[in-house]
Amino acid sequence: MTTASRSSSFASRARATCAALVVVCASVAPGARGSRGVRGDGVTSAFERPPAAAVLALGIDARAAHERALLDDDGDDGDVPSQVHLTPTGIGEITVTWATRARVARDATVSYERVDDDDRGTNGSKKATVTSDSYTTQICFGSGTLFAPRMGQTPSVDPMKVVELANTSAWAATDAVNYRVVRAIEDVIPTGFFASAPYDKGVCLDYNNPDAQYHSPLIHKATLRNLIGGSRVAYTLPGSATSRTFTVPTVPTRHSSHHQSWTSTRIAVVGDTGQTEVTKEVLTHVAETLSDAQVLIHTGDLAYADGFAPRWDSFGRLMEFLTSKIPMLSVVGNHDVSVNGLESTAYTMRYPSPSVSSKSPSQLFWSYEFGHAHVIGLNSYANPNVGLFDGADTPQMSWLLDDLASINREYTPWIIAVFHVPWYNSNRGHFKEAERARIALEQVLYDAGVDVVLNGHVHAYERFKPVFNYAEDACGPVHIVVGDGGNYEGPYGEGWIEPQPGFSAFREGSFGAGSLLIHNDTHATWEWRRTTCVANTTASNSYFERSGDASTCRTIPDVSAQAMEPVDIAILRRDVGACPNKRVGNAERSNEASGYNADGASSHVTTLVITSIVLLALWVVTSIMLIRTLRVLKYSRAYRSPSLLANSDEYDNEFAGDGAIGLHTLSSSIGADKF
Numbered sequence: 001m002t003t004a005s006r007s008s009s010f011a012s013r014a015r016a017t018c019a020a021l022v023v024v025c026a027s028v029a030p031g032a033r034g035s036r037g038v039r040g041d042g043v044t045s046a047f048e049r050p051p052a053a054a055v056l057a058l059g060i061d062a063r064a065a066h067e068r069a070l071l072d073d074d075g076d077d078g079d080v081p082s083q084v085h086l087t088p089t090g091i092g093e094i095t096v097t098w099a100t101r102a103r104v105a106r107d108a109t110v111s112y113e114r115v116d117d118d119d120r121g122t123n124g125s126k127k128a129t130v131t132s133d134s135y136t137t138q139i140c141f142g143s144g145t146l147f148a149p150r151m152g153q154t155p156s157v158d159p160m161k162v163v164e165l166a167n168t169s170a171w172a173a174t175d176a177v178n179y180r181v182v183r184a185i186e187d188v189i190p191t192g193f194f195a196s197a198p199y200d201k202g203v204c205l206d207y208n209n210p211d212a213q214y215h216s217p218l219i220h221k222a223t224l225r226n227l228i229g230g231s232r233v234a235y236t237l238p239g240s241a242t243s244r245t246f247t248v249p250t251v252p253t254r255h256s257s258h259h260q261s262w263t264s265t266r267i268a269v270v271g272d273t274g275q276t277e278v279t280k281e282v283l284t285h286v287a288e289t290l291s292d293a294q295v296l297i298h299t300g301d302l303a304y305a306d307g308f309a310p311r312w313d314s315f316g317r318l319m320e321f322l323t324s325k326i327p328m329l330s331v332v333g334n335h336d337v338s339v340n341g342l343e344s345t346a347y348t349m350r351y352p353s354p355s356v357s358s359k360s361p362s363q364l365f366w367s368y369e370f371g372h373a374h375v376i377g378l379n380s381y382a383n384p385n386v387g388l389f390d391g392a393d394t395p396q397m398s399w400l401l402d403d404l405a406s407i408n409r410e411y412t413p414w415i416i417a418v419f420h421v422p423w424y425n426s427n428r429g430h431f432k433e434a435e436r437a438r439i440a441l442e443q444v445l446y447d448a449g450v451d452v453v454l455n456g457h458v459h460a461y462e463r464f465k466p467v468f469n470y471a472e473d474a475c476g477p478v479h480i481v482v483g484d485g486g487n488y489e490g491p492y493g494e495g496w497i498e499p500q501p502g503f504s505a506f507r508e509g510s511f512g513a514g515s516l517l518i519h520n521d522t523h524a525t526w527e528w529r530r531t532t533c534v535a536n537t538t539a540s541n542s543y544f545e546r547s548g549d550a551s552t553c554r555t556i557p558d559v560s561a562q563a564m565e566p567v568d569i570a571i572l573r574r575d576v577g578a579c580p581n582k583r584v585g586n587a588e589r590s591n592e593a594s595g596y597n598a599d600g601a602s603s604h605v606t607t608l609v610i611t612s613i614v615l616l617a618l619w620v621v622t623s624i625m626l627i628r629t630l631r632v633l634k635y636s637r638a639y640r641s642p643s644l645l646a647n648s649d650e651y652d653n654e655f656a657g658d659g660a661i662g663l664h665t666l667s668s669s670i671g672a673d674k675f
């Protein structure tokens with residue numbers, strides 16, 4: 001078959017298959033993965049999504065199976081670095097991750113150097129070694145939304161390409177065990193599959209079909225070490241002719257004097273991003289208006305690959321323009337672990353965390369300190385408190401207690417906890433879904449004086465007043481839901497529960513990003529800005545498109561009282577006078593324990609100085625005690641032998657009066673001395 005005739009055949013078959021897929025697409029409820037969405041009634045009318053316009057070069061379509069090339073890589077070919085992103089993995093340490101199809105040279109390194117003016121004599125190119133890995137996962141389809149995006153003109157998965165991947169009869173021997181005739185998408189995904197409970201499920205291509213397996217590009221990592229907080233660093237990846245730059249997160253004072261002066265700490269926040277044109281608007285907003293952010297925090301649900309593994313690559317390409325410049329910390333969401341854990345392989349392979357530097361036993365929970373903040377990332381899908389079978393503290397809880405106890409608020413007064421599923425949320429979508437975790441952990445975080453809790457999961461924005469146990473509490477954390485990153489499942493704006501709870505300060509079902517600007521030990525400014533509204537564009541209300549200007553628009557059908565507000569600003573105050581819990585956590589932790597090692601020597605020098613001082617003090621004390629003891633013995637003998645005292649002025653001075661009590665007096669004197 002010629003290419004032309006094959007294309008023509010594909011087109012006609014695609015039309016027929018899309019018609020057959022209407023039932024599948026139409027019956028998928030918003031947020032069907034783990035939740036039936038905010039309506040709870042599903043979508044029952046015919047799917048009327050307009051033809052998707054591939055406005056983003058995401059390259060997520062699969063190729064024909066018989067061409068033996070699974071993916072349109074769109075940038076991952078050869079040895080040209082792609083999907084570049086930065087992760088803060090320790091104090092003065094950034095790990096860069098990227099992908100290529102081709103191997104890098106065995107001795108390849110990432111070169112990096114400080115490029116700002118104030119180099120303090122440390123300028124000069126350094127080399128970081130490169131490690132490479134890859135993984136294979138079965139291609140599965142974990143959401144009907146893959147075929148029928150509800151929003152944002154993200155290219156959908158072509159059902160005919162799925163048919164081609166699944167149809168082994170095109171090449172397999174007729175008597176082979178993996179011979180399978182597939183003519184239509186219903187042969188792979190039964191009609192109505194995603195519309196019936198359980199909703200969190202997937203259907204996989206046959207594992208013994210070689211085209212059922214996704215082979216990742218090579219995932220490379222290199223850790224840039226001994227970086228100076230606040231400095232600008234340029235890094236060059238193998239295979240790249242140009243360098244990229246980023247700013248190193250500032251270092252809390254206690255870690256070193258080797259940091260540039262800084263006065264405030266900005267953190268950008270996004271969540272539930274996926275990869276649509278709305279996502280791109282949210283990310284562009286961060287890049288253009290929050291470019292001074294030291295760290296980007298992602299509240300979970302990154303790629304929305306939903307079992308179709310190539311989407312991790314297209315997500316990496318979409319994010320690169322931002323994450324190659326601003327280091328990103330992320331927590332795992334349900335879309336990052338779903339389809340029987342399929343996604344967690346991709347997530348953990350591609351998105352490292354500061355788990356090692358924070359002494360965590362798991363990559364999925366960690367802490368990281370920069371500027372004024374001690375940020376804790378937790379896994380919403382780890383058992384929150386005790387093991388189901390042994391009743392012991394879970395690894396996450398055990399580590400969390402240790403980590404909270406290690407915080408010294410003299411240096412990092414602000415404690416920020418990040419996890420995907422919110423405890424406080426006034427939307428019917430995912431309402432009280434994490435109640436068990438709240439019961440297990442809320443008191444722990446409250447006692448530790450956590451200041452801010454950042455969540456995602458609900459595809460909306462909501463900020464709460466300081467709260468504890470469903471009541472306003474001035475000493476409780478401010479909970480903020482940032483799940484409005486623009487993924488293809490659409491907005492939750494119609495799901496707000498009325499009346500709005502008194503401790504819910506602001507809620508809106510549009511799309512945007514947050515910014516936390518910490519001014520000092522006691523004050524910070526939180527700001528959320530809307531970047532995009534969407535509106536129904538079909539009679540069945542099943543598809544949303546961008547609508548209006550972000551400063552004046554309203555997402556339809558957002559029914560919140562603040563639906564028209566483009567900005568939410570709040571001043572956050574740590575009242576250490578009124579809140580004893582905000583004063584806790586002053587544990588001392590040595591620089592060596594923190595893992596910081598600026599210029600390869602700082603922590604060792606500090607430790608050596610402290611040790612020397614202690615040893616010197618001990619030597620002085622011991623010497624004084626020894627001298628005085630010898631003198632006591634001398635006078636004691638003299639007391640027993642008066643002739644020895646004949647010419648002793650010292651005796652008169654030390655034991656003036658009753659020589660018989662001399663020893664007792666000296667003992668008391670030693671006990672009272674402040675050595």
Ligand SMILES: [Fe+2]
Pocket residue numbers: 272300301333334335420456457458
């Ligand atoms: Fe989620």
